[in-house]
Amino acid sequence: MQGLGRLLMVIGVLLLIIGSLLYFTKSFSWLGRLPGDISFRKGNFSFYFPLMTSVLISLVLTLLMYFFNKK
DSSP states (O other), X not given: OHHHHHHHHHHHHHHHXXXXXXXHOOTTTTTTOXXXXXXXXXXXXXXXXXXXXXXXXXXXXXXXXXXHHOO
């Protein structure tokens, strides 16, 4: 069980680092503005759902998991 805790902590730190890089650098400014992302504004109401961004991130993570779990 101790190994699982350590793994979760490492994953959390990696997500924090990646999130900070994405937030403070503008190199991935296109992420979240892909064609297929749903955006709706009317008056003081706005709705945004990053559909294609979610699909792209899912595809990349699936490929990474596939290649790292391949034996």
